[in-house]
Amino acid sequence: MVYVMRKIHILRAFFLVLPKLACVAPLQFALWQCIAVLHGLSFAILTPATQLFFERATALATGHADMASVMAALLCLAAAHVVMQILNGICNFIPMMYTQKAHGVFSAALFQKINRLTPIQWENTRVLDDINKALKGEQESIYFTNTILMLLTFYLPYFLFMALYLWRCKPLLVISLLLVFLPTLLTQLLRTKLFAKAEDASAPVRRELEYAESCIAGREFFKETRTLGAFGYFRDLFQSSASLLNRLQMRASVRADLAELGMKLLSLVGYAGILLLLLDALLANEISVGAFAAIFNSVAQMFSMMREIICSHFGSVAGTYGRVQNYLAFMQAEAPERPALQFNSGDIVADHISFTYPQATQPAICDVSLTIHAGETVALVGENGSGKSTLARLLLGLYEPEHGRIERGPSSSSAVFQQYQRYQMTLRDNITISDFCAPAEDDKLELVSRRAGLDVYGRSFPAGLDTMLSREFDGVDLSGGQWQRVAIARGLFRNHELIVLDEPTAAIDPIEETQVYNRFAQMAKDKTALIITHRLGSVRLADRILVMQQGRLVQQGTHESLMAAGGEYARLYAAQEQWYESNS
Ligand SMILES: Nc1ncnc2c1ncn2[C@@H]1O[C@H](COP(=O)(O)OP(=O)(O)O)[C@@H](O)[C@H]1O
Ligand SMILES: [Mg+2]
Incomplete structure (x- = not known):
């Protein structure tokens, strides 16, 4: 593929x-x-x-x-x-x-x-x-x-x-075209070769020169160059490569001039050949004086046309x-x-699915089976790299599993990803871009913004929903956390039966993350929701918790049952417990 x-x-x-x-x-x-x-x-x-x-x-x-x-x-x-x-x-x-x-x-x-x-x-x-x-x-x-x-x-x-x-003037005169063509071609080949040779010789010297220059004048280098007293060394290096480059370029120009001279001589030979042909034809009374003069006149034009073809057009095509x-x-x-996605407008079912990224050696998802019921809020937890995002993309239908089968539930889905876009547009457009077909009354926009934790009438948005979110286009810029909330509002705005939140909260602190997820869980009551996080403070609100480890689904259950069972979840929780204790 x-x-x-x-x-x-x-x-x-x-x-x-x-x-x-x-x-x-x-x-x-x-x-x-x-x-x-x-x-x-x-x-x-x-x-x-x-x-x-x-x-x-x-x-x-x-x-x-x-x-x-x-x-x-x-x-x-x-x-x-x-x-x-x-x-x-x-x-x-x-x-x-x-x-x-x-x-x-x-x-x-x-x-x-x-x-x-x-x-x-x-x-x-x-x-x-x-x-x-x-x-x-x-x-x-x-x-x-x-x-x-x-x-x-x-x-x-x-x-x-x-x-x-x-x-028509005289058949032999057609040879003139060859006399125009060959000298032009030969001189061009000669020139190209000489220049390539000169460039080969000067390229490494030029790099050395540029390097010496950056060591002396560059912002990153100057501190160390000065501190270590290496200025003299680089100055000498610069001077010696500069003079070498000069010599090389002198030699190249001399060669170029010689090539130019050779070109003119060769063209002259061609020219002379044509004139001889013409003169011969004139003396033998095969062409008129008028034809002689006219052809004589057009030889220069033919040479310049040929030079255009060979020097510039062939070169640009190549x-x-x-x-x-x-x-x-x-x-x-x-x-x-792309196989057509199957929707059953109910539960999402994954049956022994596996998935490996292109150019990867290890599978990112390995033999995972699960069911998410319609209307359920499920949390997906696990360490970084355990395969949470990959599993979400498979369930959303972005990727196809290599093995196994997925039955997608609801046909309308929305998602907020870890890496979201910061569109240089107004707040309104930033939100409504996820679903241009949906009605976009201010009430609805304010509602999703509030749920995402954004105050559209706060100080950050001087023009409310119509605030331009871009410094380049005469607007305001937002903090990382605010941009994340805009992304969440955008995900919520889209008409959906299923919504996936894939750790869009990295720039928000753990306490606030919990608040965002709580608001989110409340409004997702009648929808299917998948919340992905590697921080466990916010997962108790989920109906069920799925635990990933190295591409496999290793545990599932409620917070209490998972804590009681020990294993990966309890280990993760123990490792994070002090965050929440010291913060609350
Ligand atoms: N685009 C990619 N190409 C190759 N490997 C990837 C790619 N994205 C993720 N992976 C690998 O797949 C595994 C699971 O990644 P991911 O699903 O992003 O984990 P999580 O979301 O749990 O942090 C990791 O080993 C990661 O290195
Ligand atoms: Mg991820």
């Missing part, structure tokens, strides 16, 4: 994201792609337009054309430039808008997927990692797909058109590919089957 990262081929990744991207706004998407193709062609069309203009101009000089036809050609050339600029503007604008919109849609889908994870998956650190990676890869997947799309809809039409044009894979693997992972 843990999802396993799969490798996804780069083209498959592209074709997986593409339809989703297209579906964000299909019409706009189609329009954008058409404009991209036109944009690519508009660059290419400049070459034949230039050719036409030069041909007419030379014809005018030899008296074979009139001025009007030259002006017409000039107008065509100018129009091609204007159209190209306009398309260029549109092509910069649309992807920006579209990417924003797609980001919203993609995030929503990702959040849906995260929301479908089962509670047990949240216990798995690998799944948490996967969520993190998927969040990072989501936006990258849009850039990744956009870049490949641009290669296909902008650059490909451009180079196809140029290839066709050169072919750089984002890994994170895009993470995102796609997460989105494609199948949700584990």
Whole structure:
């Protein structure tokens, strides 16, 4: 059930994201792609337009054309430039808008997927990692797909058109494209290699430098550094690594400059090759002077287009590919089957259930059988780590047992957990968020607040129920104990037949805990309630006490019967007795 990262081929990744991207706004998407193709062609069309203009101009000089036809050609050339600029503007604008919109849609889908994870998956650190990676890869997947799309809809039409044009002038001229491509590719490979080498050498030195700096200037280090008189040592370390880093970086810049020079030389060779081809064709009368001039003119453009593709677009596709894979693997992972929960609207029955956490070696719950009757208030006690919370989550249906069977009683349940949320919202929203469907009159909110031990008209809440509980949003902050009471009020507000309180009282002292539990037990009279605690001062109010030890249910009964029986409960009670004596 843990999802396993799969490798996804780069083209498959592209074709997986593409339809989703297209579906964000299909019409706009189609329009954008058409404009991209036109944009690519508009660059290419400049070459034949230039050719036409030069041909007419030379014809005018030899008296074979009139001025009007030259002006017409000039107008065509100018129009091609204007159209190209306009398309260029549109092509910069649309992807920006579209990417924003797609980001919203993609995030929503990702959040849906995260929301479908089962509670047990949240216990798995690998799944948490996967969520993190998927969040990072989501936006990258849009850039990744956009870049490949641009290669296909902008650059490909451009180079196809140029290839066709050169072919028509003279088939051998198509080799020019190769003369553009190879030098650019080679110099890029050279550069990458040189930079990687320089980075490999300087990374450890930079870390050393940063460490020396933190030992001298960092808040945590400075006391000891100063006290021990280690300042001189770190200063020397800093200076020596700084000068080493300088030397390395000098060497790297020299190499980068050499690489740059090499790139220009290689490009020059390519350039020269194309010119020779052109000159040869011109002298053999295979192409016109106009075609010669037009192609000559566009060589620089082809080089710069090729450099864009190889230096920036290939790099960005390769750089984002890994994170895009993470995102796609997460989105494609199948949700584990969740059997429909069985409710009988009566007793809760667990029949020999066992449960082991993912990545754990020992079972957290081992062969537990119990029945909780409808309307009963049951306390679950035991040392930390004895399996109380795990058992509660099983009974609530958050986890499925590995072995055994659970019959869930009432279908509506509420819970207050050990780790509760501090929502940065108003007190009202903090309470009603547990059940948005329930009617939320002030009377009811005041009642559950009072039962949770909160005085909504006290000093802590200047605006009553509408007090904003967040310093960041211009509100008030609460103490740990008050936040716990808010969490309890939230649990009580939710419409429920069964309620579980899983030690939400750690920040409240034992005496007050007893009061909270007492109020709670009174109002839970007609409901099924499970109170979990490792402090035994508050459990006498329960109808029955269940005692857990190392994942097993070892005892059950009333306080008196358990005390009389000796064993785990009596041991726990003896260990805690002095708390209550000294406090009361
Ligand atoms: N998410 C988890 N992953 C692995 N082991 C866990 C996880 N949560 C709890 N455990 C282990 O399961 C056992 C029972 O834990 P828990 O039910 O939280 O005990 P209690 O609520 O009684 O303190 C402990 O040994 C604990 O270490
Ligand atoms: Mg617990």
